[in-house]
Amino acid sequence: MEFLPLWLCLGFHFLIVEWRSGRGTATAASQGGCKVVDRVADCRSLNLASVPSGLPAHSRMLVLDANPLRVLWNHSLQAYPRLEDLSLHSCHLDRISHWAFHEQGHLQNLVLADNRLSENYKESATALHTLLRLRRLDLSGNSLTEDMAALMLQNLSSLEVVSLARNTLMRLDDSVFEGLERLVELDLQRNYIFEIEGGAFDGLTELRRLNLAYNNLPCIVDFSLTQLRFLNVSYNILEWFLAAREEAAFELEILDLSHNQLLFFPLLPQCGKLHTLLLQDNSMGFYRELYNTSSPQEMVAQFLLVDGNVTNITTVSLWEEFSSSDLSALRFLDMSQNQLRHLPDGFLKKTPSLSHLNLNQNCLTKLHIREHEPPGALTELDLSRNQLAELHLAPGLTGSLKNLRVFNLSSNQLLGVPTGLFHSASSITTLDMSHNQISLCPQTVPLDWEEPSSCVDFRNMASLRSLSLDGCGLKALQDCPFQGTSLTHLDLSSNWGILNGSVSPLSAVAPTLQVLSLRNVGLGSGAAEMDFSGFGNLRELDLSGNSLTSFPKFKGSSALQTLDLRRNSLTALPQRVVSEQPLRGLQTIYLSQNPYDCCGVEGWGALQHFKTIADLSMVTCNLSSKIIRVVELPEGIPQDCKWGQVDTGLFYLVLILPSCLTLLVASTVIFLTFKKPLLQVIKSRCHWSSIY
Numbered sequence: 001m002e003f004l005p006l007w008l009c010l011g012f013h014f015l016i017v018e019w020r021s022g023r024g025t026a027t028a029a030s031q032g033g034c035k036v037v038d039r040v041a042d043c044r045s046l047n048l049a050s051v052p053s054g055l056p057a058h059s060r061m062l063v064l065d066a067n068p069l070r071v072l073w074n075h076s077l078q079a080y081p082r083l084e085d086l087s088l089h090s091c092h093l094d095r096i097s098h099w100a101f102h103e104q105g106h107l108q109n110l111v112l113a114d115n116r117l118s119e120n121y122k123e124s125a126t127a128l129h130t131l132l133r134l135r136r137l138d139l140s141g142n143s144l145t146e147d148m149a150a151l152m153l154q155n156l157s158s159l160e161v162v163s164l165a166r167n168t169l170m171r172l173d174d175s176v177f178e179g180l181e182r183l184v185e186l187d188l189q190r191n192y193i194f195e196i197e198g199g200a201f202d203g204l205t206e207l208r209r210l211n212l213a214y215n216n217l218p219c220i221v222d223f224s225l226t227q228l229r230f231l232n233v234s235y236n237i238l239e240w241f242l243a244a245r246e247e248a249a250f251e252l253e254i255l256d257l258s259h260n261q262l263l264f265f266p267l268l269p270q271c272g273k274l275h276t277l278l279l280q281d282n283s284m285g286f287y288r289e290l291y292n293t294s295s296p297q298e299m300v301a302q303f304l305l306v307d308g309n310v311t312n313i314t315t316v317s318l319w320e321e322f323s324s325s326d327l328s329a330l331r332f333l334d335m336s337q338n339q340l341r342h343l344p345d346g347f348l349k350k351t352p353s354l355s356h357l358n359l360n361q362n363c364l365t366k367l368h369i370r371e372h373e374p375p376g377a378l379t380e381l382d383l384s385r386n387q388l389a390e391l392h393l394a395p396g397l398t399g400s401l402k403n404l405r406v407f408n409l410s411s412n413q414l415l416g417v418p419t420g421l422f423h424s425a426s427s428i429t430t431l432d433m434s435h436n437q438i439s440l441c442p443q444t445v446p447l448d449w450e451e452p453s454s455c456v457d458f459r460n461m462a463s464l465r466s467l468s469l470d471g472c473g474l475k476a477l478q479d480c481p482f483q484g485t486s487l488t489h490l491d492l493s494s495n496w497g498i499l500n501g502s503v504s505p506l507s508a509v510a511p512t513l514q515v516l517s518l519r520n521v522g523l524g525s526g527a528a529e530m531d532f533s534g535f536g537n538l539r540e541l542d543l544s545g546n547s548l549t550s551f552p553k554f555k556g557s558s559a560l561q562t563l564d565l566r567r568n569s570l571t572a573l574p575q576r577v578v579s580e581q582p583l584r585g586l587q588t589i590y591l592s593q594n595p596y597d598c599c600g601v602e603g604w605g606a607l608q609h610f611k612t613i614a615d616l617s618m619v620t621c622n623l624s625s626k627i628i629r630v631v632e633l634p635e636g637i638p639q640d641c642k643w644g645q646v647d648t649g650l651f652y653l654v655l656i657l658p659s660c661l662t663l664l665v666a667s668t669v670i671f672l673t674f675k676k677p678l679l680q681v682i683k684s685r686c687h688w689s690s691i692y
Contacts, residue, residue, distance in 0.1 A: 043067065051076040061085040065111075068092050072127075074099040087111040089138075096124040101131050108133055113163070114141035118148055125152040134158055140165040140187070150176045163187040165211075173197040182206055189213040189232070201225055212236070213256070225252075226269075232256040234278070241266035243325075250274075257282070258334070268325035275329050280358070281337040286344050327351045336360035336382070348373040358382040360408070366390040369400055369421070380406040384432065393418035401425040410434040410468065416454045427463050434470035434491070440481045460484035467491070470517070474498050477505035486512045493519035493542070503530065510534045514559075520545035524569075529553060543568070544590070564590040566615070572600030586612045596621035598633060 034043040034052060041055045044065040051064065051072075059080050069091040077083065081103045093115035101107065110131065117124045121144065128137075137159055139152065144167040153162065157179050169176075169191040177183065183204050193215040201207060209230040217236040224244040225231075229251050233241075238260035243250070250272035257266060262282035268274060327350045340362040348354070352375050364386040371394065374381060381404060391414065393400075401407075404425045409417075414436040422428065433456065441457040458467065458481060466489035467482075474495040482490070487509045492498055498521050499505065506513070514537050523530065524547035532538060533555040543552065544566040551570065554560055563586060573596070589612045598621040613619065619630045 053079050055080065058082050063087045064091060065089040066091070070094060072096045072100045074102070076100060078103050081105070083107055085109040088115070090114045093117060094119040096120075096127040098123060098126050099130070100127045104131065105133065107131055109136040110134060111138040112142065113138045114166075116142065117152075118143040118145075121148045121152065125154065128152055129155050131156070132158060136161040138163045140167065143168055145169065146171060146173075146176050150178070153177065153180065155179060157181060159183055161185045164191070166190045169193055171195045171197070172200045174199045174203065177201065177204055180204060185209040187211045188215070191215055193217060196220075198222070208251075226250050228252055230254045234258045234260070236260050239263050243267055243269045245270070247271060266325075268327070270324055270326055272326045273329050274327070275353075276332040277330060278332075278334045279338065280334045284335065284338040285340055286342060286347075325350075328353065330354055332356045334358040336362070338362050340364060343367070346373075348375060351375055353377055356380045359386070361385040364388055366392065368392045368394070369397070369418075370394045371397060371400065374401070374404075376400070377403060379403055379427075382406075382408040383412070384408045384410040386412055388412040388414055391417055391421065393421050393424075398424050402427060404428050406430045408432045409436065410470075412436050414438060417456055422456075422458070422461055428461065429463055430466040431464060432468040434468045434472065437473045438469075440474060440477070442478065458482055458485060462486065465489065470494055476500040480505060480508040482506070483508040485509060488512055488537075489515040491517040492521060493517045493545075494521070496520070496522045499523065503532065503534075507534065511536060513538055515540040517542040518546070519543070519564075522546065523548055558585060560586060562586070562588045565594070566590045567593045570594040571597045588612060588614045590615050592618040592620075594619075596630070598623035598628070598630075 033046045034041050034055060036042075036056060036059075039056070039058060039060040040063075041059045041061065042063045043052060043055075044063050044067070046067060048064065048067040048069065050069065051062075055062070057079055060082060062080060062083055062085070065087055066089070069088070070093065072088070072093060072095070074097045076097075077086075077100060083104055084106050086104075086107060086109070089111050090113070093112065094117070096117070110128075117139070125148075128134075134156060135158060137153075137156070139149070140163045144152070144164065146169045149164055149167065149169060153159070153176070159180055160182055162180070162183060162185070165187045166189075169188065170193060172188075172193060172195070174197065177186070177200070181203065184206055186204070186207060186209070189211045190213070193212065194217065196217070201210070205227065207225065207228060210225070210228055211232045213232045214235045215233075217233060217238060219238055219240040219242075220233065221240060221242045222244050223242065224246070226248050231252060231254070234256045235258075238257060239262060241257055241262065243266075247270060250269035252269065253273050254276040255266075255268075255274060256278040258278045259281045262279065262284045265284060265286070266277075266279070268277075330351045331353050333351065333354060333356070336358045337360070340359065341364065343359075343364075348357075349372050352372070354375050355377050357374060357378060357380070360382045361384070364383065365388065367383065367388060367390075369392065378401070381401075388409070389412070398420070401421075401424055405427055407425065407428055407430070410432045411434070414433070416438055422431070439455045441455040441459075458464065460483070462484065464485045464487060467485075467487055468489075468491040470491050471494040474492070476497050477499065485508075490506075490509065490513055499518070501523065503510070506516075511534070513535055516535070516538060519542045523543065529550045530543070530548065530552035532541065532552055535541075537559050539559050540562040541560065542564040544564045546568050548565070548568040548570060551565075551573070570591075571594075573591075591613055592615040596619070616631060617629070620627050621630055621633070623633075
């Protein structure tokens, strides 16, 4: 009994130790590498083989992405009955037990993407059917067929968003989405869908967004989803898109038919709210003017629609496919990368609200600008990469492009523009005429001149801020062709000799310029040192591809941030590059592909200190007939360069002395070799007597 107090004390001590140890283990398990913040447990990429059991029981969101769980057992989630969001993305799941979600009455969002649920899809479907409050379900990337998907979605009438992307669905009928009356968004992209039966989506009365991109649909005929607002059918093999010929109002706002094989402009609803239409990268054209026919029957196509025992015939006019479409609300139209040779008369009149029109990369040879064509609301027009040789402006038409801000005419065959075209575009801020063989007007052309102009006049375009004239074959600027503008961005690249060695033709816009590109314009050794002191707001300057032998001046240009001097003829870096304040503020400078002399790069160390040389690893210099990288030069001036700093007399003395010594040694050897015969010859000729 005398040891009883001792045993009690020891027992109490061990109990405390055990309790503390257990508490520490529980805390470690509750974290287990997971990040728990405000009822959200993030356990992604922790190589977990099972769902951790020590997390807070009141957790609302659990993220288990990228863990090799393989199976979701009945008991896996029992510890977390309050879950609303569960993500099991890329967990190698091939089985979900029947009662895995039995306790998850609050679960609303479930992500099961990129697993292997097709292997035990029936059991997994049974588990999903217990989620009566589920709103969002992601089943993408599970190799599901349409039959598997139909079984998994069965009885989930609470669903609002479903993703079946990246599966193996091929053919859709009305059984796949049966009972999903609340579905608002459906993602079916990147499957193998080649056929959609009539009525497949009829039960989805609340559907607003449908994504069918990257499938194998050959056509969409009798489109009648009036409640749909967003439809993406890009990257299919569509040749036709025909909306149902009915007077019902369509809610469709965005239609993406890009990257298909459309032959004609789509037949759109007669009454709709479409504001964005994407048609780029098709085989579309307008053919009425190229097709001569006297019989109206030869101008139509008939589509035979077979739906069970019901057969319908739809007749479509080939050449006036846009006439019955409602384009009044259209604001964004992209028809780039097609085969358009012309725009039919009246086509653009049907788009009074159009603000963005993209006709890039077509076969247009001419464009007529008439009243309301383009519409007055247009702010951006892209006609680049066509074959435009003519722009016609209707006589007396003023203000037709009054709201236009961005105009792209690059890569065409224009020699000029109609007189007064740019002056009528009083709001234009960005103009791209690069890669047209144009010439600048030497003086202002009268506004009342109605003949097409063979030059372009940019003077007094007060709204113009950005102008690109890259590769236009322009000759040397004689006066101030940009007078009256407030340009901030100017590109004169690839116009050889345009400046004739001086930046004075740019003096009118020098105070406002912020970005200037003079790449490959022939600035060479014959030109004086380029002086950009008057460009006080210049931030970016591109002088690459010239033959500059001296560094340009930037006194007073404190705003300069980026300077490109690649591919010039610079041999040395002057010390003022480091000392001048404007250049000390540089953020980026490009100096590679110049024939630097390694003996004239004393300023490199200072520039490296400022870390401004973006291409330092590619900068090389010439040292003793070798080309080496500047970063590999030894500290200080290389040893091979010190000869250039020695006194010239001493240098020649050092060179001559070894030659003199060599000559003296050679003479001595010759003398000693022929010494004896030479003495004998002399004695024989002089008859010297010998004493015996």
